[in-house]
Amino acid sequence: MSRRLLWPVLALVALLLVxxxxxxxxxxxxxxxxxxFGSLVDILRNGAPTLLIALGMTLVIATRGIDLSVGAVAAIAGAVTCTHIAAGGxxxxxxxxxxxxxxxxxLWNGFLVSVVGVQPIIATLVLMTAGRGIAMLITEGQIITVDNPAYRQIGAGxxxxxxAILISVAALVGVALVTRRTALGLLIESVGVNPEASRLAGVxxxxxxxxxxxxxxxxxxxxxxxxxxxxSAADANNAGLxxxxxxxxxxxxxxTSLxxxxxSLTGTLLGALIIQTLTTTVYTIGVPPEVTLVFKAVVVLAVCLLQAPALSRALAPRRKVVLP
Known part of the structure; x- marks a missing residue:
C-alpha cells in the first residue's frame, strides 16, 4: 500500500509546486x-465535503459496492434543513x-443491495435519479435562502x-479508530473479498x-x-452535483480496490486533497472553463495509470540474473 500511495503523494506535491x-x-x-486564512486553508475547507463523502464511499467500495446517490442525498439534506429554517423552525x-x-x-440502499440482491450501481442509481426530484419537491423548485448564524457556522464558521475542516478530520480519525483498532475493518474487507464465504464463516x-x-x-x-x-441556501438542482x-x-x-x-483511509485523504487541489490549480493557471473537465480527467487518468500494477511492473527496474 505504501508503494501505491507514492504516486498520489507525488501528484499532490506537483500540483502544489505548480x-x-x-x-x-x-x-x-x-x-x-x-x-x-490562506490558500491551503481554502483547499481544505472546500474539499471537506468531498473528503467526508469519500470516507463513507471507501467503506462501501471495500465491500465491493458503490453509491451513486450521495450527491442527491446531500441535496436532500440541505433542502430539508433550509426549508425547515425558512418556515421558522x-x-x-x-x-x-x-x-x-x-x-x-x-437503509433503503442497503436493503436493495444486501437483501433484494440488486447490483449496487443500479440500486443507488435509482436514488441518484429520484433523490434530485425529492429535493426539488421539498423546495418546490425554488432556491431556498436562509439567514441563520447558527446554521451558517457549519459551512462557514x-x-x-x-x-468544516474540523468535522471532516474528526470523522476521518473516528473511522480510522473504529475500523483499524477493532475487528470491523477486517470484517468489511472479508465481505468485500467474498461475501458468501464470510457469511458461512459466521460474519x-x-x-x-x-x-x-x-x-x-x-x-x-x-x-x-x-x-x-x-x-446560506438550498439549491436542489445544483447542490452536490x-x-x-x-x-x-x-x-x-x-x-482502494474497486x-x-x-x-486505505490515508489514500482517500490524499485523493480528496488531489481532487480539490486540482480544482484550485485549474483556476490558478487560467485553464479555460470549456476544457476544465478534460484537464481534470487527464490528470486523474495519469495518476491512476501510474498506480496500475501492469505499468508499475513495466517501470520497475529489472534485476539481472547472474548465472553461476
Whole structure:
C-alpha cells in the first residue's frame, strides 16, 4: 500500500509546486481575528465535503459496492434543513430531521443491495435519479435562502480553522479508530473479498453492508449541510452535483480496490486533497472553463495509470540474473 500511495503523494506535491510557481504566496498563511486564512486553508475547507463523502464511499467500495446517490442525498439534506429554517423552525431540529432522513435512504440502499440482491450501481442509481426530484419537491423548485448564524457556522464558521475542516478530520480519525483498532475493518474487507464465504464463516455480511450504506448516507447528509450552510441556501438542482464522481475518484486515486477487500483511509485523504487541489490549480493557471473537465480527467487518468500494477511492473527496474 505504501508503494501505491507514492504516486498520489507525488501528484499532490506537483500540483502544489505548480500553484507556487504561478502564485509565489500560495503557501503563505495569516491569522486574522483569531481565524487562519490562506490558500491551503481554502483547499481544505472546500474539499471537506468531498473528503467526508469519500470516507463513507471507501467503506462501501471495500465491500465491493458503490453509491451513486450521495450527491442527491446531500441535496436532500440541505433542502430539508433550509426549508425547515425558512418556515421558522430551529436549525438543530432541522438538521436532525435531515440526517434521520439520510439514514433512512442509506437503509433503503442497503436493503436493495444486501437483501433484494440488486447490483449496487443500479440500486443507488435509482436514488441518484429520484433523490434530485425529492429535493426539488421539498423546495418546490425554488432556491431556498436562509439567514441563520447558527446554521451558517457549519459551512462557514471558524474555530481558528474552519469548522468544516474540523468535522471532516474528526470523522476521518473516528473511522480510522473504529475500523483499524477493532475487528470491523477486517470484517468489511472479508465481505468485500467474498461475501458468501464470510457469511458461512459466521460474519453477518448483510448487517455490515447495511451499516456502510447508512454511514455513507450520513456522511453525505453532513456534507450537504456544509454545502448549503456555506452559501446560506438550498439549491436542489445544483447542490452536490457530481460530487459522487469526485468522491469515487478520490477513493480510487487513494489505492482502494474497486473489486473490494482492500482500502486505505490515508489514500482517500490524499485523493480528496488531489481532487480539490486540482480544482484550485485549474483556476490558478487560467485553464479555460470549456476544457476544465478534460484537464481534470487527464490528470486523474495519469495518476491512476501510474498506480496500475501492469505499468508499475513495466517501470520497475529489472534485476539481472547472474548465472553461476
Amino acid at each position: 500553484n507556487v510557481f504561478v502564485t509565489p504566496s500560495f503557501l503563505s498563511l495569516r491569522m486574522q481575528d483569531g481565524h487562519l 430551529d436549525p438543530f431540529s432541522g438538521m436532525a430531521i435531515a440526517l434521520a432522513l439520510c439514514a433512512l435512504m442509506g 471558524f474555530l481558528v480553522l474552519p469548522i 453477518r455480511s448483510r448487517t455490515i453492508i447495511w451499516t456502510v450504506y447508512v454511514f455513507v448516507a450520513l456522511c453525505s447528509g453532513v456534507a450537504g449541510l456544509m454545502i448549503s450552510s456555506n452559501v 457530481w460530487i459522487e464522481m469526485d468522491a469515487i475518484l478520490a477513493v480510487v486515486i487513494g489505492g 473489486a473490494g477487500g482492500r482500502y
